[in-house]
Amino acid sequence: MPEGHTIHRAAQDQRPMLVGKRIAATSPQGRFADGAAMIDGRTCVAIDALGKHLLYHFDSGEHLHIHLGLAGRIYRSAQPADPPRDVVRIRMESLSHVIDITGPAICEILTDAELAAFRMKYGPDLLAEPDEPERAIARIRKSRSPIATLLMNQQVISGIGNIYRTEILWLLGLNPFMRGCDVPEETLHKLWAEMRALMQIGVKYNSIITNGELPAAGQDIQERVNIYAEAACPTCKSEIGVTKISARTLYYCARCQSV
Ligand SMILES: [Zn+2]
Structure with missing residues (x-):
């Protein structure tokens, strides 16, 4: 189980690859096809972390919530990327990069209201700015x-x-x-x-x-x-x-x- 610093680091590493860019989203595995369709073609406006949770925010007001759990992995590559393996739950592509996520414990789309409720459930994040x-x-x-x-x-x-x-x-x-x-x-x-x-x-x-x-x-x-x-x-x-x-x-x- 990753501790919080690894998720903040993952957010930091992915920002230059996705933020401010239009994202093509797919679910090669098929299990998240509906969720991927909701953010497909949208612009990623921010990526942040809350504890062990990773949050990708889109200009549609939708938010992709990922918790890697024990088995989840994130793979990053520059374009042109190899075709996804069939275990990839979600693939997000910008013109420059590809992010593949496999085996997450949680992979879901949140609305603004659901995100606010989610944040209220958790204690303040040590690495958030400003801290509280x-x-x-x-x-x-x-x-x-x-x-x-x-x-x-x-x-x-x-x-x-x-x-x-x-x-x-x-x-x-x-x-x-x-x-x-x-x-x-x-x-x-x-x-x-x-x-x-x-x-x-x-x-x-x-x-x-x-x-x-x-x-x-x-x-x-x-x-x-x-x-x-x-x-x-x-x-x-x-x-x-x-x-x-x-x-x-x-x-x-x-x-x-x-x-
Ligand atoms: Zn001692």
């Missing part, structure tokens, strides 16, 4: 659930996955089991700002980097983390604790995250 931490912080402060659970709840904050959740709690020395209502407001402001900065790095390098070791330009790298799936805490050398919370594995240092 107050809405997320208020929801956390009202909850008795553990902070580690709240950070993964997309109705509270959009875009944080398991790796970022683990890393930000360790970086702030925060006990993952502390109830949301017990976390001081200033700590939550700091959490938002630091999480946003880490995800901006994630978009820039297209990889999760939380340990400050930024790669040289153009270097392709794997994730660089502090404690996620690691054996020992880099600070105190204690063994990293492992538990399940909200059905996902949580790593933490019981010594450094005791506050």
Whole structure:
């Protein structure tokens, strides 16, 4: 499951290929033929991300909503592109580029009203401009659930996955089991700002980097983390604790995250 930074990066990479251009849309697989027909011949006016959701906006007032889920993939190519494979749910073509999307968990057309309702369902996105931490912080402060659970709840904050959740709690020395209502407001402001900065790095390098070791330009790298799936805490050398919370594995240092 991609974390939010990968979807923002996907939006950023596709903007020059589609935005401001007339789009030919088809469903080579056939399963989205009606949806593709609704945006076929329209101009794409913007592409943005909300958490793990990708949204393509068209001048007709229609919006293509994609959630890749576990199996979904996006393939980009320059024209002239190869013919689509028959698993492509939707192909969008401008004169310069082709985007093929396969295996999405969600692929649907939203009206303006449906898009507004959809946005209301989710917590603010860390990478949105302008950002709006107050809405997320208020929801956390009202909850008795553990902070580690709240950070993964997309109705509270959009875009944080398991790796970022683990890393930000360790970086702030925060006990993952502390109830949301017990976390001081200033700590939550700091959490938002630091999480946003880490995800901006994630978009820039297209990889999760939380340990400050930024790669040289153009270097392709794997994730660089502090404690996620690691054996020992880099600070105190204690063994990293492992538990399940909200059905996902949580790593933490019981010594450094005791506050
Ligand atoms: Zn430690």
